[in-house]
Structures are given as C-alpha cells and as structure tokens.
Amino acid sequence: MKTITVRYFAMFREHAGVGEESLTLDVQTAADVFAATRERHRSSEPVGHCKVAINDDMADWDAPVADGDTVFLFPPVAGG
Secondary structure, three states: OEEEEEEEOOHHHHHHOOOEEEEEEOOOEHHHHHHHHHHHHOOOOOHHHOEEEEOOEEEOOOOEOOOOOEEEEEOOOOOO
C-alpha cells in the first residue's frame, strides 16, 4: 500500500468534489492510480484521452508511483 496525493483538474475535480486528496492505495503505476480514482469517483473518461504527471513531471501511464508521490490527473483538452 502506498499513500499518494492525487490532484484533480477540470472535470476530474468536479467528479471528485475536491481539488486534491491523499489516498492509500495498492497501486504500481499511474494507470493504476487513475483506475482507482476513476472507480472511486465514478468517472467514465478513458485513460487514453487523459494526461498524467508525477511529482510535477509529465509521465506515461505505465510510469511507476512510489509512496509519497503526487499524481496529477488532467482531462482531455479540446482546442481549435
């Protein structure tokens, strides 16, 4: 189990009802964190449409997370 701070942006913040929370999770990767928070907050956004950062650095979904890390979840960005 790892204690991880998760920071939510835009619609993820709306689903979570908070901008940040500390969670104790049995996770190995950023994708695992996303799956756990997705289930927790009933979000339906697929992982492939979103971006993730770990400790202020953009990361891939298979990047490992460690106890004490901060994971940032960003929804898809539309533009034109």
